[in-house]
Amino acid sequence: MTGSEDYDIVVVGGGIAGCFAAATAADAGADVVQLERKSAQQAGHIACGDAIKAPTDSKKYPGPIDMEAIAADDDVLVDGNIDQIEWWDEEIGVKKVLPYDGHSNVIDRYEFGQRLIHQTGDQGVEQHFDTVVNGVIQDDQVEGVEAVREGEPVEYHADLLIDAGGSLSSVMSQVDFDDLAAEPEVSFEEPHFTQFGSAYREILETQEPVEYDNALVGKPLEEMGYIWYFPRQDTQINVGLGFQMMEDPIALADRLKDDLEGRPEYEGAEFHEVNGEKDKLGAALGLRRPLDSMVAPGYITVGCNAGTTHPISGKGIRGAAVTGYSAGKHGAEAVASDEDDFISEEDLWAHNHYVFVEHGLGTRVASKDPYNVAAANAGMDDVRAAVALLPEAEISDVVSSEEDSFGIGDAVSLIAGVARNAVGLAKSDVFETLDTTKRDVAETLVDFVKTRRYADQLEETYSNYPDSREDFFDWQAERDALDDALNEQLGVPDSRRKY
DSSP states (O other), X not given: OOEEEEEEEEEEOOSHHHHXXXXXXXXXXXXXXXXXXXXTTTTTOOOOOOEESOTTOTTTSOSSSOHHHHHTOTTTEXXXXXXXXXXXXXXXXXXXXXXXXXXXXXXXXXXXXXXXXHHHHHTTOEEEOSEEEEEEEESSSEEEEEEEETTEEEEXXXXXXXXXXXXXXXXXXXXXXXXXXXXXXXXXXXXXXXXXXXXXXXXXXXXXXOTTTTEEEEEEETTTEEEEXXXXXXXXXXXXXXXXXXXXXXXXXXXXXXXXXXXXXXXXXXXXXXXXXXXXXXXXXXXSOOOSOOEETTEEEOGGGGTXXXXXXXXXXXXXXXXXXXXXXXXXXXXXXXXXXXOOXXXXXXHHHIIIIISOHHHHHHHHHHHHHHHHHHOHHHHHHHHHHSOHHHXXXXXXXXXXXXXXXXXXHHHHHHHHHHHHXXXXXXXXXXXXXXXXXXXXXXXXXXXXXXXXXXXXHHHTOOSSGGGHHHHHHHHHHHHHHHHHHHTOOGGGOOX
């Protein structure tokens, strides 16, 4: 016999976005249940690069979750020594060092996830572990989910469902958005799998300290992706790789093994263990701009599924926290003010506006996506050669998600930097090693400048994201026109268009 339970808000997922959403909604007075498919002991253990910047900044991590307490825990913040990003293209002899403005940190993702789970429970959230969602309950709006908890079927009914189920959420895939009551049409954007990436990572214990314990290291991967070495301690390294799923698939674990076998610092390395198991995990992640609209009647999606990971680097901790907080805050407000037993898109619209305008993270992430579009169109070899020529400041601007990122500067400084780097490359065999030509690379650099100009226009457009649903479709048409212009300028064929 199927059990039935009623709440104000159901949150699906025990990751960062789910915890920030559930804790914030409960803090606002909502009756919240959080559903997590893993056990309480395993909850929060998610594949991640583990890098986090400014964890105690209340703007970057808003809401009732006490990030200061988490950051003060030595078991969580395991390396606060990261002061630069390094890009190693060893095949063509290029190394770029991008200093941080300040520094970054690396966390133990399992311990971090566990602290979030515990704090969320302390906010009064009812937490159901070992609970697998296998269906959605809907009529004019989403009204809850069907699940199996510890082997028993349960229906969870609620005024609002917050979907924190991760990239390409199975919950989202079960919602019939066209059948929900919204006029003139549902604004929610269903993403496509080619806009996401596939990643895999291992935590390894090395025999000796690595020389790059103060750096986040990236290396090129053949299929629009990269390999990373992120030190969690000088002898405990997060090693992984990821690629965009619009390209041919890669056997990720085998490809990572091939890379590590050629590196002396990993000789004799052993797996770090969590709860007696090897710490190796895979995941999908968004490599796109945030969804145009993350809301539908009775439904909000957050985190990776909402496209708030950085479309170049894949950084997603902050985006998960911000969207989770916003969904919890604005979702609780919508539930509290509901007078007609219907939670509309307009009732939830403040969530979209907060993410894009009031907080601004969505706008900054969206403005980085054109570089992903341009890189995919150029091809990896052209991108590698162009990166070798670009000055560090320009590369920093692309990978940064900060408001005070470096910026391109004027054309004279860009040309001077490229010319300076070209002198060194002229003495190498880079154009023999890579499947490209000087002309192709020159065209790629010109496309980079075009993309930068477009990114500025896009950032301005997103900063004017409408504060009500009424003006959304006009805004979307304006943004789509910018898309068309960039694709035309870059010569992207219709079959390769991202959106």
